Amino acid sequence: MGAAEHQFDHNSSHPGPWAERAPRTVTTLMVGKLICAGAGEQLCRVRNISATGMMLESPFPLRESDSIVVELRGGPVLEGKIMWVSAGRAGVQFSAPIDVEEVLATAKGSSPAARLRRAVPRAPRFQLATTARIVCNGISHAVVMENISQSGARIRLPNQPDLDRVMTLVIPGLSPRSCTVRWIENDVAGVAFIEMLPYAELAAWLNEMQAPR
Template identity: 45%
Template sequence: MATIEHHTPADSPVTPPDGLRPRAQRTVTTLIAAKLELAPGKEALCRLRNVSTTGMLVETGHPLTRDDTVVIELRSGERLPATVVWTDEGRVGIKLDHEIDVASTLRPQVVKAKGHVPAIGRAPRFVVTAPGRLSSLGRSCPVMVENLSQSGARLTLSNDIPLGAPVTLTIAGLSPRACSVRWRNELHVGVAFIDLISYAELSAWLAGASHNN
């Protein structure tokens, strides 16, 4: 989701909603999906709402407590270590370990992964292990979903699927997704969804998947 980059004087994201208001500072209001790393191998989807040089206001359905250490991974792949300083019903204020240049950090960047065409950033990807089914032209085969984002997935399967083929991916707990095959090798296939998985749907699914592991 694109950044809404209007600059307004606002309180620091690290200031609690009911705290005393300090001197206003420049804060960028955004609506960017990102990855929230809670511990090695433990991840959640989040949205960045306010970003300043020293902190962020983050929305997440994952429960956090004050003094939790986290890492925010942006679409560019940049990783920002931080500490939770307050929580309030799905909103979290975090203090970054190091000051950032807000404009540079949030600027869309062209990225290119092996086997992929260049793109402006990428939706946050999450490592998962989930069975699924890929259907095309009246035929279907079982697959294993290895990673998942709002915009696509990497699958393990044995069948040969041609590039560009229209397919439907079904994963338990998510609505079936029409998609196209973007890349493949001997063991894996990368698919891009025609319509993005909504933030709410993927966030809820990831939370359920983490509880089941």
């Protein structure tokens, strides 16, 4: 049976604590941060979701029965257990039922709190310290990148150079990213990428950087 066919069918060989399948499964495409034992922090996509489970995909090889946590854009955190894996996809049963509409609204920035703040939900950030370079005003400076997302990064600037309006962040293993400064505090700065880092590129890089050595 293919991944798309059995989705969250907990009534087959993996009966869960809920006797009936969730009445409404929402097809979606949300990017999240996957946390799993032995995996570090990986990128994933949630393909569909219901009150009791979700189907996700990730280039990281997942295993049945593993407990996982997925953090979505805007902050919703989903916890559960992998019930099946197939061709880069996995079916997850939540530890407790969720409010699907609330989760989707928060991740898409349409919840009342998000509308009040007029804020765009922040993409999941991955804590992964590595050396990088920032090129500004024609000069290259060594920096430490403390975290990264598809939309930006946090960098530490040991020499506190004067930053240009548009710079280039050069991270080994990724294509150079044109970026702008969002904030600076002491020797730390937040930069936003002018063009979002492609999902496949970031996912492969995270998988390589956190692979067992």
